[in-house]
Amino acid sequence: MLHTIIEKNSYHDSIVLMLLTNHLKEIAGVNNVQVMMGTPANKDIFKTGGLATPELDQATPNDMVVVVDVDDEALIDQVVAESKNYLEEQSQAKEDEGTTERVRTWDKALEVGKDAPLALISIPGVYAAPEIERALDAGKHVFCFSDNVSIEDEARLKKLAHEKGLLLMGPDCGTGVANGIPLAFANRTRRGEIGIVGASGTGIQEVATTIHKLGGGVTNAIGTGGRDLKAAVDGTTLKDGVALLDQDPSVKVIVVISKPPAKEVRDSVMDLLRAAHKPVVVVFMGERPDHHEEGLYQAYTLEETAHLAVDLLNGQQPTVVAEELPVPDVKLAEGQKNIKAYYSGGTLAYEAATMINDTVGLNAESGVDGAILNQDGYEALDLGDDVYTQGRPHPMIDATVRKQMMTDAGQDPETAVILIDDVLGYGTHDDMAGELAPTIKKVIADAKAQGRELPVVATIVGTDLDIQDYAGQKKTLEEAGAVVCQSNAQAVKVALALIGHPVEEVVKDVEPKKATNVTMPEVPESLRNLLTVDRFVNIGVESFAKAIDENGGRAVQFDWQPIAGGNVELQRALAFLNKVSLETEV
Structure with missing residues (x-):
């Protein structure tokens, strides 16, 4: 009842x-x-x-x-x-x-946070666009975690930000690093001379944490949101972010990460990257490049992206990484042939789907509704997609949906390998390995009872600085029976090796850089102040303010509530009237 x-x-x-x-x-x-x-x-x-x-x-x-x-x-x-x-x-x-100063109105937030160059917005998406515009009109950069903002509003607001000499990161911006301070669902990594701009979720997290493991560091990681390189948005945030990092004296190498872009936007981005004054590493998920250009290096996987960046930072020529994969000694039963990949991050799912598709030769088109790959029994799912999270917590917080999918896959006699991720950092589960461990044990035991071996291969996105204890998470997963790999790309390679489709590494020659008519634009001082930000106005999810305060920043917490009874049209009308009033006063 x-x-x-x-x-x-x-x-x-x-x-x-x-x-x-x-x-x-x-x-x-x-x-x-x-x-x-x-x-x-x-x-x-x-x-x-x-x-x-x-x-x-x-x-x-x-x-x-x-x-x-x-x-x-x-x-x-x-x-x-x-x-x-x-x-x-x-x-x-x-x-x-008691460390965070709290306010309840925009006027007070702007008064107390007058010295804060950046506003974090994490409110219901239906209300986000007017609040983004209000922050931009107040002269603040915006990091927008909220999703479900229309692409028309995104394109309009990013154009507005660009015209004002500001940066709009997002909407649907899951992670970032500003002046060494983690934003939203972010990991703790050391500061360093590699700058990142790109699709702002597990893609940035995977590259930044791998750079950390390799001894490098990241001081600024500029998230774009997942739709920035669509034709309607034209890569506005990515292009401004690249220009900013190109003129940041503390950045020695630039990394660009993107989900599959619109062709015309991709071409314009590549022309801009060729105008950079620093080495650039770029990865477009879904592409398998066969060469580099001098000063512009194209990666296939997120792990390769990190290795290239660290090599370039250390003054070394990029080389193919020689890996000893931890492939377990498993004898699959007849009929076991499929890989089932259940991810809490979209970019990781794209990476797995691309590698499986290319190596097995599925010729699959990108899936829909969170299924990045769903063909011939192979699956690579983004469980953070809206179709899986409506009315449910994000899979980085709650493993319920993933555990059920793992259990169901384990009952399928054609399943050969199950792939999973464990994403550490702020905002995520305190012990995701502990949540997943009983299901891992059950899947392996049930398959064994049916006369099959079923390996579970995991990757941990995190560092030794993260609050969840990287080593402890690894131990818990291994004790449950999982094979734990150093990166997502490595985990996918292990899965493919288990089904008899090892990934062949491509040796890329370095060709001369192609000509470009593009000149790297000068960035205004208003954009440069993002590089030294340590004050923030946090509008919405309070745990984001806590992460800022714990890492050397200072956040004003705006305990936002919808006005006008939540009527969106009335809110827009009030925002318009307020804007006109302010302009009239000026």
Whole structure:
């Protein structure tokens, strides 16, 4: 039986409510539960999740909504009490830390954060575009974690940022590093002379952490969001980011990372990279380059990208990395032929899909709805895609969906290898290896009981500086029976070797750099101040402010809530009137 609890005017960020949902699911007798704010989009998620009730219509975007499915109505009081206690504990923890200055209005945020060049925005995507514009109008760079912003708004706002001499990172920007300070879902890495700009999720994390393992460091990693190199957006953030790093005296090597780009944007980006005054390493996921150009080196995998960057930083000519892969001694049964890859990061899934597709010769087109590869029994899924996260926590936080998929794959007699990632860093699960370990053991044991061996191959995206303890995560996965590799590319190579399709390394010659008519543009001083940022205004998810404070920065926490009862059109009208009023005053 479904019951609805509405807490009026009780706004909480999405990550807190995701974690509360997980907490309530642990109560014995709770069949299903979901906690979200009462936005129109969230009401649709309640409906698609089988949790629709007539009472939902009464909730506003400022109201916290709990819909719970229980057989025993006596549990409702326990759910209410547990919710209240959990949120009070979260609030008390914030007060106990007491290091972050808190504000509740834009005017106060701009007053207290007047010296902060960068605003982090992590609010429901339906409300993000006006807030991005407001921050840009206030002269602030923007790092936008929020997703579900229209591509039309993204293109318009990035053009506005460029015209103002500012940078808009995102929307849907999952990670970044600014002046050595990790932003959003980011790892702790040492500072260094390699600068990164690119698709802003696990791609940046994989390259930055591999650079760290190789002894290098990253001081600035500029995220673009996943759609920046689409034709409608024209690579605005990536191009401005490359120009900024090219003129940053502390950067010796530039790295560019991109999901498959629009051809015309790719060509314009390559022309710009040829105008760089520093060595550049570029990786376009989905491409397998067969040569380098002098000063412009093209990688196939994220691991190769990191190796090339560190070699160039150390003054060495790029070479093919000689690897001894940890391929286990496994005898697959007849019929075991497929690789199932379940990732919490989209760029890692793209990398796996590309390598499997190229090596096995599937000739597969890119999939849809999170399935980057889904052909002939082979799968490479991005479980962070919207199709898997609607109404659920991100897979970096909650392993429920992935564990079920692993279990199902283990029951398929054609499954030969299961690939998984464990992404460490801020915002992610405190012990993802511990969450996955029982399922790894079960998958291996069930296959053995059916007369099959089924290797689980894992990669850990992280460093020895991350709060989750890299060595401890590796030990937990290995004790569960997983083969743990140094990189995602290495893990995919191990999986392919196990099914009899080893990856052949391509030796690339260095050809003369192609001519370009493009000149690297001068960046304005307003853009340069991003390189030395240590003050931030954090609008939304509070854990992002905590990460900043712990790493030498200072964040003003703006406890944002939707105005105008959550009516988006009315909010846009008010924002327009406010903007006109300010311009009139000036």
